[in-house]
Amino acid sequence: MSDKNKKITPEEANLQKIISHAKEYGFVFPSSEIYDGLQAVYDYGQNGVELKNNLKQVWWKAMTMLNDNVVGIDAAIFMHPTTWKASGHVDSFNDPMVDNKDSKKRYRVDHLVEAKAYQYEEQGFPDKAVAVVSSMNQMLEKEDFEGLRQLLIDEKIVCQISGTSNWTEVRQFNLMFSTQMGSVAEESDKIYLRPETAQGIFVNFQNVQQTGRMKIPFGIAQIGKAFRNEIVARQFIFRMREFEQMEMQFFCRPGTEMEWYNFWKEKRRNFLLAIGLPAEKLRFHDHEKLAHYANAALDIEFEFPFGFKELEGIHSRSDFDLKQHQEHSKKKQQYFDEEVEDKEKQRYIPYVVETSIGADRLFLAVLSNAYTEEVKINAKGEEAKRILLKLHPAIAPVKVAVFPLIRKDGLPEKAKEVFELLRYDINTVYEERGAIGKNYTRMDLIGTPFCVTIDHQTLEDQTVTLRYRDTAEQIRIPISELHAKIAYEVSLKRVWEKM
Ligand code: GAP
Numbered sequence: 001m002s003d004k005n006k007k008i009t010p011e012e013a014n015l016q017k018i019i020s021h022a023k024e025y026g027f028v029f030p031s032s033e034i035y036d037g038l039q040a041v042y043d044y045g046q047n048g049v050e051l052k053n054n055l056k057q058v059w060w061k062a063m064t065m066l067n068d069n070v071v072g073i074d075a076a077i078f079m080h081p082t083t084w085k086a087s088g089h090v091d092s093f094n095d096p097m098v099d100n101k102d103s104k105k106r107y108r109v110d111h112l113v114e115a116k117a118y119q120y121e122e123q124g125f126p127d128k129a130v131a132v133v134s135s136m137n138q139m140l141e142k143e144d145f146e147g148l149r150q151l152l153i154d155e156k157i158v159c160q161i162s163g164t165s166n167w168t169e170v171r172q173f174n175l176m177f178s179t180q181m182g183s184v185a186e187e188s189d190k191i192y193l194r195p196e197t198a199q200g201i202f203v204n205f206q207n208v209q210q211t212g213r214m215k216i217p218f219g220i221a222q223i224g225k226a227f228r229n230e231i232v233a234r235q236f237i238f239r240m241r242e243f244e245q246m247e248m249q250f251f252c253r254p255g256t257e258m259e260w261y262n263f264w265k266e267k268r269r270n271f272l273l274a275i276g277l278p279a280e281k282l283r284f285h286d287h288e289k290l291a292h293y294a295n296a297a298l299d300i301e302f303e304f305p306f307g308f309k310e311l312e313g314i315h316s317r318s319d320f321d322l323k324q325h326q327e328h329s330k331k332k333q334q335y336f337d338e339e340v341e342d343k344e345k346q347r348y349i350p351y352v353v354e355t356s357i358g359a360d361r362l363f364l365a366v367l368s369n370a371y372t373e374e375v376k377i378n379a380k381g382e383e384a385k386r387i388l389l390k391l392h393p394a395i396a397p398v399k400v401a402v403f404p405l406i407r408k409d410g411l412p413e414k415a416k417e418v419f420e421l422l423r424y425d426i427n428t429v430y431e432e433r434g435a436i437g438k439n440y441t442r443m444d445l446i447g448t449p450f451c452v453t454i455d456h457q458t459l460e461d462q463t464v465t466l467r468y469r470d471t472a473e474q475i476r477i478p479i480s481e482l483h484a485k486i487a488y489e490v491s492l493k494r495v496w497e498k499m
Contacts, residue, residue, distance in 0.1 A: 050397030075200025389447030
């Protein structure tokens, strides 16, 4: 079956709308598009970068400003290669892969099986869906690669391109990108592009604890790029090869980790609600299979256009990572806890609860949730379709647009005055070209929550029209009140109020 003849599912059609909107209105472009792009790598455009920066800022401030005991760092992408040996990524950051011999296309086995399970669910066979996933999990656990191949054949799982189940054997494939450090090839060291930001936090645990005189429990937050050679990179910016993570490691006393796990679980969900994601599109999914060192793990799943999928992970990771770094670096990673009465237990390696969310995945969640198509009856009694992004004002790329009603009679000059009043601390645009209606539409499409129009009445009484994006309602407001009103509506305070 060729890609061309493939039927598009409603989920794919919904995602396609988001992808097209993101491209058309300057949010996300395929990377190096003039050379036909690079698979699973994307660039953020003029509106996308603002939205993404706002998401990162709101996460950063929620972590560091609203928690007395969380501080931030910014570690390098390149790390000593032993880091990845200690963390387990060199030996076990693998995905089982299979190639289709006819199309030569490579797939992740778990993705193929999950797609089959999804198909079973769609066809009304939930038991079969559960059975196929649980068979796969058992085989993955035992590293039974021949069994996995047989499962693909028995389940008649075919390649989307060739339509055959002519599969190669299943092989492990490490997801880390590597490069060379040093100029002389023979002498240079192989180093990795970090596959997660978390390790930059672990290796700085002692530095931050000592220089910040941090007392346990405390957290270290970080935002930064991570790289994974995802083989089947699908679903737009959901799974990318270069992406950004926002992670926080919370160091606590052994035995208290479940308390903190539950604390962060609720706190992180509240954050997602506060930036505008609706409760019905969020759910917790406890991991059935835990890593040997973990005592609890869950995903906060979001209902993306293609169904509920992981948005954020909350993991209770015991003292695994610090212990590993202690062993490989031969540097103590202990904490001295004066508050513990039992002298024997005063020195310990802290336990860690981690919260980890992809900035790009959050971007996709927020964008797809905000995308709204409305049909309303207009003044002429006709049906009028409106597309708008109902973004929370605090994260919207542009907060306010200022327009003169017409380009004469002194209105542009007055409009520029209003623009100057707002632009220095509120992201404001000024536009004097085009009809007002079209300008409103354009602002709706990029999610601008407020538009201000300067008309002849403005010259008489110093009031302007303030239009609200979601309701299209318009009110008149004195220019003297405009800045304070908009600044409050778009402030992070509006997010904190809901947390
Ligand atoms: N330190 C833990 C860790 O990295 P993870 O579940 O592999 O855990 C955490 O990743 C989060 O990073 C995910 O919930 C997701 O939001 C984001 N993420 C992971 N891989 C990604 C990818 N290839 N593209 C975009 N985001 C990704």
